[in-house]
Amino acid sequence: xxxxxxxxxxxxxHGPSAGTASAARRGRARWFWLAGAVVLLLVALVASLxxxxxxxxxxxxxxxxxxxxxxxxxxxxxxxxxLPRTVLGLLVGAALAMAGAVVQALTRNxxxxxxxxxxxxxxxxxxxxxxxxxxxxxxxxxxxxALGGALVATVVxxxxxxxxxxxxxxxxxxxxxxxxxxVLSGIVSAIRLSDPEEFSALLVWExxxxxxxxxxxxxxxxxxxxxxxxxxxxxxxxxxxxxxxxDVAGALGTSVAATRVGSVVAIAxxxxxxxxxxxxxxxxxxxxxxAARWVTGPDQRWVLALxxxxxxxxxxxxxxxxxxxxxxxxxxxxxxxxxxxxxxxIVLVRHRRMVGL
Amino acid sequence: MxxxxxxxxxxxxxxxxxxxxxxxxxxxxxTVAEVGRALLGQDDFATTIVREWRxxxxxxxxxxGAALAVAGALFQSLTRNxxxxxxxxGFTTxxxxxxxxxxxxxxxxxLGTAAAALAGGLLTAVVVYLLAYQRGVQGFRLIVVGVAxxxxxxxxxxxxxxxxxxxxxxxAAAWGAGSLSLVGWEQVAPATVVLAVLGAGVVVCxxxxxxxELGDDFAAAHGVAVEPARLGIxxxxxxxxxxxxxxxxxxxxxxxxxxxxxxRLVRGxxxxxxxxxxxxxxxxxxxxxxxxxxLPTALPVGVVTIVLGGVYLLAVLVAGARRAR
Numbered sequence: 001x002x003x004x005x006x007x008x009x010x011x012x013x014h015g016p017s018a019g020t021a022s023a024a025r026r027g028r029a030r031w032f033w034l035a036g037a038v039v040l041l042l043v044a045l046v047a048s049l050x051x052x053x054x055x056x057x058x059x060x061x062x063x064x065x066x067x068x069x070x071x072x073x074x075x076x077x078x079x080x081x082x083l084p085r086t087v088l089g090l091l092v093g094a095a096l097a098m099a100g101a102v103v104q105a106l107t108r109n110x111x112x113x114x115x116x117x118x119x120x121x122x123x124x125x126x127x128x129x130x131x132x133x134x135x136x137x138x139x140x141x142x143x144x145x146a147l148g149g150a151l152v153a154t155v156v157x158x159x160x161x162x163x164x165x166x167x168x169x170x171x172x173x174x175x176x177x178x179x180x181x182x183v184l185s186g187i188v189s190a191i192r193l194s195d196p197e198e199f200s201a202l203l204v205w206e207x208x209x210x211x212x213x214x215x216x217x218x219x220x221x222x223x224x225x226x227x228x229x230x231x232x233x234x235x236x237x238x239x240x241x242x243x244x245x246x247d248v249a250g251a252l253g254t255s256v257a258a259t260r261v262g263s264v265v266a267i268a269x270x271x272x273x274x275x276x277x278x279x280x281x282x283x284x285x286x287x288x289x290x291a292a293r294w295v296t297g298p299d300q301r302w303v304l305a306l307x308x309x310x311x312x313x314x315x316x317x318x319x320x321x322x323x324x325x326x327x328x329x330x331x332x333x334x335x336x337x338x339x340x341x342x343x344x345x346i347v348l349v350r351h352r353r354m355v356g357l
Numbered sequence: 358m359x360x361x362x363x364x365x366x367x368x369x370x371x372x373x374x375x376x377x378x379x380x381x382x383x384x385x386x387x388t389v390a391e392v393g394r395a396l397l398g399q400d401d402f403a404t405t406i407v408r409e410w411r412x413x414x415x416x417x418x419x420x421x422g423a424a425l426a427v428a429g430a431l432f433q434s435l436t437r438n439x440x441x442x443x444x445x446x447g448f449t450t451x452x453x454x455x456x457x458x459x460x461x462x463x464x465x466x467x468l469g470t471a472a473a474a475l476a477g478g479l480l481t482a483v484v485v486y487l488l489a490y491q492r493g494v495q496g497f498r499l500i501v502v503g504v505a506x507x508x509x510x511x512x513x514x515x516x517x518x519x520x521x522x523x524x525x526x527x528x529a530a531a532w533g534a535g536s537l538s539l540v541g542w543e544q545v546a547p548a549t550v551v552l553a554v555l556g557a558g559v560v561v562c563x564x565x566x567x568x569x570e571l572g573d574d575f576a577a578a579h580g581v582a583v584e585p586a587r588l589g590i591x592x593x594x595x596x597x598x599x600x601x602x603x604x605x606x607x608x609x610x611x612x613x614x615x616x617x618x619x620x621r622l623v624r625g626x627x628x629x630x631x632x633x634x635x636x637x638x639x640x641x642x643x644x645x646x647x648x649x650x651x652l653p654t655a656l657p658v659g660v661v662t663i664v665l666g667g668v669y670l671l672a673v674l675v676a677g678a679r680r681a682r
Contacts, residue, residue, distance in 0.1 A: 156671075176505060179670035179671045182609065186609075186660050187664060334512065345508075346488055346501075349502060
């Protein structure tokens with residue numbers, strides 16, 4: 001297998017020190033995009049609270065949230081059911097999108113995604129084992145398994161992909177993720193088939209769903225995800241420096257090793273936390289950083305910030321679609337993201353210049 | 358060639374030993390002598406067990422393993438890529454989708470399942486090929502498109518399993534895991550006949566394959582019609598996989614790993630077809646014995662091959678990364 005030509009994610013001309021007029025214009029445009037993304041996110045949040053098997057108008061949503069005068073059924077739908085899953089979508093979307101941005105920056109691989117690389121599979125495997133073998137049932141118990149599984153899977157894919165030695169082979173990484181996913185999902189399905197009573201529960205969990213996940217899941221896991229999100233935002237500067245090459249990064253005073261370790265931990269916490277919340281959801285981490293890079297350019301701080309806002313938009317929209325397409329029933333959100341994301345992967349691989357395997 | 362002969366003989370002996378073990382082991386264990394007598398029909402009870410229950414399964418392991426391995430060898434040789442196997446490009450996931458559609462709409466049944474597996478697999482292969490096509494198909498793009506299409510089909514499969522009634526979902530999931538335990542004479546007999554015909558086709562095509570391995574220009578200079586030959590070989594590979602999948606469900610990674618294992622054993626140039634076929638038989642029979650008798654609960658063989666094959670693929674990738682250093 002030979003290497004794949006990719007553009008380095010950051011160029012010196014767009015770095016933080018380039019104080020030209022075009023950079024200033026670019027800076028203003030970035031704030032504009034970020035503001036636009038925040039507006040989009042607000043719209044998605046309201047839509048997520050309003051749309052469902054019992055539609056509620058936006059005014060009703062506001063009234064329900066502020067304790068105004070609304071029918072009891074509306075309040076139950078908005079506050080009881082949709083508020084937790086909207087918070088869930090917010091956290092999961094931000095976590096997966098930022099994890100994807102870090103994976104892509106770290107591996108210099110535009111096709112990387114925690115789901116495709118098998119990180120979420122590792123997390124999901126650990127949780128499935130915890131549920132099926134150890135009998136852990138509470139989310140506060142299995143969040144540790146989710147994080148640990150994600151960490152181990154990240155390291156395995158990292159080693160298999162030949163990363164950390166300068167040259168990362170994209171095909172190698174993807175195949176490593178595929179092999180890892182195959183092994184882990186094989187073992188999970190072995191467990192599932194040997195104990196059919198666990199069958200439906202594990203299947204629903206494995207498909208990635210926001211349904212029937214309330215505050216009991218969100219409360220114990222959210223702190224990890226929030227700390228992970230904040231910590232990852234701080235990584236942007238170091239990732240920019242590392243993107244210039246190991247030597248330049250060292251000269252700029254950035255520790256390459258510390259950045260890599262920090263990135264791996266960030267990926268594990270974000271992807272593992274998201275998986276603990278909603279089960280394995282693929283392709284969010286692939287699509288969102290691309291959109292973010294497309295509008296902001298290669299500065300990782302902006303890519304990360306914009307991903308954190310656009311990720312929830314994508315996940316919330318996917319979750320709304322999941323509620324609408326089979327109305328009044330619903331499909332797991334992971335299925336919707338797979339249908340949205342797989343075509344994006346195909347388009348990306350067709351439009352990038354890549355050398356043969 | 359001497360080494361090749363030794364390898365082929367050894368593999369054949371191992372396959373025979375595994376086959377006898379498959380016939381002898383079970384809830385009603387038999388000795389080797391009893392198995393022999395039962396095969397000759399000298400003991401009514403044991404004859405029923407061996408001939409009717411265990412023989413179809415063992416035969417399926419031998420024949421389907423060989424078919425998958427040869428299909429993998431053909432794909433890998435044509436794509437000149439050790440990873441160009443039908444499971445990586447989404448073929449098997451597509452078969453599963455086809456079967457799920459038919460099972461939920463029409464209901465279970467061998468003929469419907471077989472036709473659906475064939476149609477689903479072929480359709481997926483064509484779609485993946487076309488989506489990866491850009492002035493020719495190159496390995497990396499084919500694999501990534503395969504990963505993407507597989508992800509979509511996997512999502513669709515999960516969705517259908519969740520929507521289906523529990524009994525249909527259970528039987529579809531059992532098929533989808535890839536199992537030899539449900540295979541009887543009515544499935545093995547037609548599959549073996551079809552696979553034998555396809556095998557004859559492989560024997561005819563083998564010289565063309567060797568020419569193509571040396572490069573398109575070389576083959577053309579030696580009077581090979583390159584594109585028709587490639588299409589014909591591809592068709593045989595697809596048909597081999599489809600028949601195997603239709604019979605036993607999607608059995609992952611045998612097609613991927615068997616040709617490469619055989620190549621390492623023989624150490625010759627190119628992919629050895631006979632040794633690959635025997636390696637496939639040994640792998641599938643061995644995995645089935647593990648699935649049925651070694652693990653605490655009997656599991657579908659596909660679960661064992663997917664875990665073994667995934668570990669094998671990881672090992673290949675790690676070794677490759679180490680060499681690249």
